[in-house]
Amino acid sequence: xxxxxxxxxxxxxxxxxxxxxxxxxxxxxxxxxxxxxxxxxxxxxxxxxxxxxxxxxxxxxxxxxxxxxxxxxxxxxxxxxxxxxxxxxxxxxxxxxxxxxxxxxxxxxxxxxxxxxxxxxxxxxxxxxxxxxxxxxxxxxxxxxxxxxxxxxxxxxxxxxxxxxxxxxxxxxxxxxxxxxxxxxxxxxxxxxxxxxxxxxxxxxxxxxxxxxxxxxxxxxxxxxxxxxxxxxxxxxxxxxxxxxxxxxxxxxxxxxxxxxxxxxxxxxxxxxxxxxxxxxxxxxxxxxxxxxxxxxxxxxxxxxxxxxxxxxxxxxxxxxxxxxxxxxxxxxxxxxxxxxxxxxxxxxxxxxxxxxxxxxxxxxxxxxxxxxxxxxxxxxxxxxxxxxxxxxxxxxxxxxxxxxxxxxxxxxxxxxxxxxxxxxxxxxxxxxxxxxxxxxxxxxxxxxxxxxxxxxxxxxxxxxxxxxxxxxxxxxxxxxxxxxxxxxxxxxxxxxxxxxxxxxxxx
Amino acid sequence: xxxxxxxxxxxxxxxxxxxxxxxxxxxxxxxxxxxxxxxxxxxxxxxxxxxxxxxxxxxxxxxxxxxxxxxxxxxxxxxxxxxxxxxxxxxxxxxxxxxxxxxxxxxxxxxxxxxxxxxxxxxxxxxxxxxxxxxxxxxxxxxxxxxxxxxxxxxxxxxxxxxxxxxxxxxxxxxxxxxxxxxxxxxxxxxxxxxxxxxxxxxxxxxxxxxxxxxxxxxxxxxxxxxxxxxxxxxxxxxxxxxxxxxxxxxxxxxxxxxxxxxxxxxxxxxxxxxxxxxxxxxxxxxxxxxxxxxxxxxxxxxxxxxxxxxxxxxxxxxxxxxxxxxxxxxxxxxxxxxxxxxxxxxxxxxxxxxxxxxxxxxxxxxxxxxxxxxxxxxxxxxxxxxxxxxxxxxxxxxxxxxxxxxxxxxxx
Numbered sequence: 001x002x003x004x005x006x007x008x009x010x011x012x013x014x015x016x017x018x019x020x021x022x023x024x025x026x027x028x029x030x031x032x033x034x035x036x037x038x039x040x041x042x043x044x045x046x047x048x049x050x051x052x053x054x055x056x057x058x059x060x061x062x063x064x065x066x067x068x069x070x071x072x073x074x075x076x077x078x079x080x081x082x083x084x085x086x087x088x089x090x091x092x093x094x095x096x097x098x099x100x101x102x103x104x105x106x107x108x109x110x111x112x113x114x115x116x117x118x119x120x121x122x123x124x125x126x127x128x129x130x131x132x133x134x135x136x137x138x139x140x141x142x143x144x145x146x147x148x149x150x151x152x153x154x155x156x157x158x159x160x161x162x163x164x165x166x167x168x169x170x171x172x173x174x175x176x177x178x179x180x181x182x183x184x185x186x187x188x189x190x191x192x193x194x195x196x197x198x199x200x201x202x203x204x205x206x207x208x209x210x211x212x213x214x215x216x217x218x219x220x221x222x223x224x225x226x227x228x229x230x231x232x233x234x235x236x237x238x239x240x241x242x243x244x245x246x247x248x249x250x251x252x253x254x255x256x257x258x259x260x261x262x263x264x265x266x267x268x269x270x271x272x273x274x275x276x277x278x279x280x281x282x283x284x285x286x287x288x289x290x291x292x293x294x295x296x297x298x299x300x301x302x303x304x305x306x307x308x309x310x311x312x313x314x315x316x317x318x319x320x321x322x323x324x325x326x327x328x329x330x331x332x333x334x335x336x337x338x339x340x341x342x343x344x345x346x347x348x349x350x351x352x353x354x355x356x357x358x359x360x361x362x363x364x365x366x367x368x369x370x371x372x373x374x375x376x377x378x379x380x381x382x383x384x385x386x387x388x389x390x391x392x393x394x395x396x397x398x399x400x401x402x403x404x405x406x407x408x409x410x411x412x413x414x415x416x417x418x419x420x421x422x423x424x425x426x427x428x429x430x431x432x433x434x435x436x437x438x439x440x441x442x443x444x445x446x447x448x449x450x451x452x453x454x455x456x457x458x459x460x461x462x463x464x465x466x467x468x469x470x471x472x473x474x475x476x477x478x479x480x481x482x483x484x485x486x487x488x489x490x491x492x493x494x495x496x497x498x499x500x501x502x503x504x505x506x507x508x
Numbered sequence: 509x510x511x512x513x514x515x516x517x518x519x520x521x522x523x524x525x526x527x528x529x530x531x532x533x534x535x536x537x538x539x540x541x542x543x544x545x546x547x548x549x550x551x552x553x554x555x556x557x558x559x560x561x562x563x564x565x566x567x568x569x570x571x572x573x574x575x576x577x578x579x580x581x582x583x584x585x586x587x588x589x590x591x592x593x594x595x596x597x598x599x600x601x602x603x604x605x606x607x608x609x610x611x612x613x614x615x616x617x618x619x620x621x622x623x624x625x626x627x628x629x630x631x632x633x634x635x636x637x638x639x640x641x642x643x644x645x646x647x648x649x650x651x652x653x654x655x656x657x658x659x660x661x662x663x664x665x666x667x668x669x670x671x672x673x674x675x676x677x678x679x680x681x682x683x684x685x686x687x688x689x690x691x692x693x694x695x696x697x698x699x700x701x702x703x704x705x706x707x708x709x710x711x712x713x714x715x716x717x718x719x720x721x722x723x724x725x726x727x728x729x730x731x732x733x734x735x736x737x738x739x740x741x742x743x744x745x746x747x748x749x750x751x752x753x754x755x756x757x758x759x760x761x762x763x764x765x766x767x768x769x770x771x772x773x774x775x776x777x778x779x780x781x782x783x784x785x786x787x788x789x790x791x792x793x794x795x796x797x798x799x800x801x802x803x804x805x806x807x808x809x810x811x812x813x814x815x816x817x818x819x820x821x822x823x824x825x826x827x828x829x830x831x832x833x834x835x836x837x838x839x840x841x842x843x844x845x846x847x848x849x850x851x852x853x854x855x856x857x858x859x860x861x862x863x864x865x866x867x868x869x870x871x872x873x874x875x876x877x878x879x880x881x882x883x884x885x886x887x888x889x890x891x892x893x894x895x896x897x898x899x900x901x902x903x904x905x906x907x908x909x910x911x912x913x914x915x916x917x918x919x920x921x
Contacts, residue, residue: 305794305795324797324799325794325795325796326797326798326799328797329796329797330797335795337795342789342791343791343792343795344792344795345792346784346785346788346789346792346793347788347789348789349784349788353781356781357785357792357793357796358795358796360782361778366778369777369779370776370777370778371776371777371781373776
């Protein structure tokens, strides 16, 4: 089915999220929609999905104007959406999830499970999806759950499939498998709209690429006629350095020494399982891994935020396992938390206030329990300059800043303290390219000043760009460390999926 | 970030931004106006003669409207006279210069001040807890304990000089209130018990504790027939501000000082900074090394102390002795004052003044018209309802909200 968007405009108040978007995708085409976070991709998808109604413009399906009042209309018209966050019920089987909302009942009013099951088996076989209709969704890996979402869309006879950032949660191998599925869907004549901000992926799979920036279409290109650098500069609007300039590391003695660390997650499940490693001053050690393999809990355990930890965490020789967050911070640990809005900022606080969250009781910001606002404001103005935080003033609430500028506030606060170790968890997730460059540069700079950096990241590009040594986390266990040069993408992909061979303790 | 956390955050942002979103002063004024309109309707409905006039609306519509206007004007007029005073009386007092004229002319203002002071203190304590993300429902118990402590110190040392006795009575009152706030704080810190439940239960404990105390030899006034406490001696009483005939006393000045004090605490101290951090984003506070449990205890104790002082001020400044149910609804009214004042000390002061005026004026209104005092409570309730649900006011007056606040975490991605 041919999908065409003509002049789609969607405004939120004064903000134009989509500005006269034109796009057409043919049947049997994988069309990539490439743009940074905040470029308007998700808004456009929600327009296609019937969640938003466009202020101007039209959606055409095979040349006919389609009007969607709600997502149900879009589904009936043949548009299937695979969301970034799956809309599945873990306690239901695959078949039940697929039927949900479109239940077929037999004559006696019972759910027609056998038919749903056989339908799923057919689809699964045809497109190489390998989905068992009787498996409980909660037992499936994230990659498999995504397949269930695809089956769900196909079972509802979707002829246009929209995949919203489908690779964000997958291992490299799972991404390859997904691409294979996408190719077989293309062969069946379906139209696929693939939304992403990852340049390598669009180059690998897309037939055509439409780049949007700040709500506008910048251009549509074919992968063969372009390069990653060109795509990046279309996306960002200027030339972009894709690699971080970084010299050879000059490691010193270990700053962070973790031995036999065990930590549990919020539900009490063991999330970090007997882990040992060292991070030396002057080096960046990356913990690579698919999200949800214990990285969050690892960072929390080091920061003193876990209720229960076993083993030892030595920072410059002092064992701080189970110590309070305050003690860990005071020991010279900078923390760039994974969920910056929840853990790193107080949204309603001014920038100047956010810059002293963890040092409000230290000199020169306060004295004898009284805050010194003159010093705080003066320092804040300096930090805004130094860390290139784009904001109207130091008095605007942090919640009004863009993600990149919010992260810069956190980086400014954390790197301005007296530190020797930096824990950076997914430090560039959701940021624009400019901010990613900036954060990377700062981390390398901190390393070169002799700090130890523990980078926790699910982005392989980031890991390879920054790390001197790499650890791979899978189901709470660590493999490695590996020298970055000695590790191939294929190998790390296998390790991230738990099928790598050597999972050895640490010998730094 | 998952859709769920985004969702949760949006909800949280909305809740925390409700009291502060732009042009809130306009909303408060419109809420006040709307409350008066609702009150006017109630006055019309509650005045039999006006309702009779409305029955003949189709015969003489002018009469019905005129009667309604007269009833509303009279009720609100006496509300004004009862709370601020009759301008004519005030002018006459200045002309004659006689003390008795001054007393009657400034009586209403004095009564407003007397009603305002405990509301200010209770509202201040509850607002402080609010800012730290805690909901102190235990105001009633804290008022009783504060008053009981001040009373005990006030009658137990009959020979102390005033310079020592009054501060001692205030201190004991503050300590008793603080203890009643400390309990829910420590329970939350140690066991996670919700402060709403524990502080509310402590209201009943406080209430019954007082009933029992008033039967004990220690507290009960001889000859121990009536259920009232011994009387506070002269030396422990708060001096009057303008002569013995006006009940207005020094507690008002102290309350105003506390308003400044808490303002300073919240804006200029590290303690207040941590409270606000905790109230706006508990997780970020934890990650920033704030010892959350300790802050809970501290915030509840300070809140209990301030609310307890409301009780101490009442008994040391006005009543000089306690009876069962002492303090009445002061502790609960403090919650409304804190909400209306949007959790800021200055806002608390202004809304306490408004409610104090309502209370003082309501009594005059009840005497002059047949409108019961409860109308005042309806006015207060409607006012707070409108302020707490600004969406209602925006809908009624078609105020447009800028969408800028909603963009955050919304459309982008």
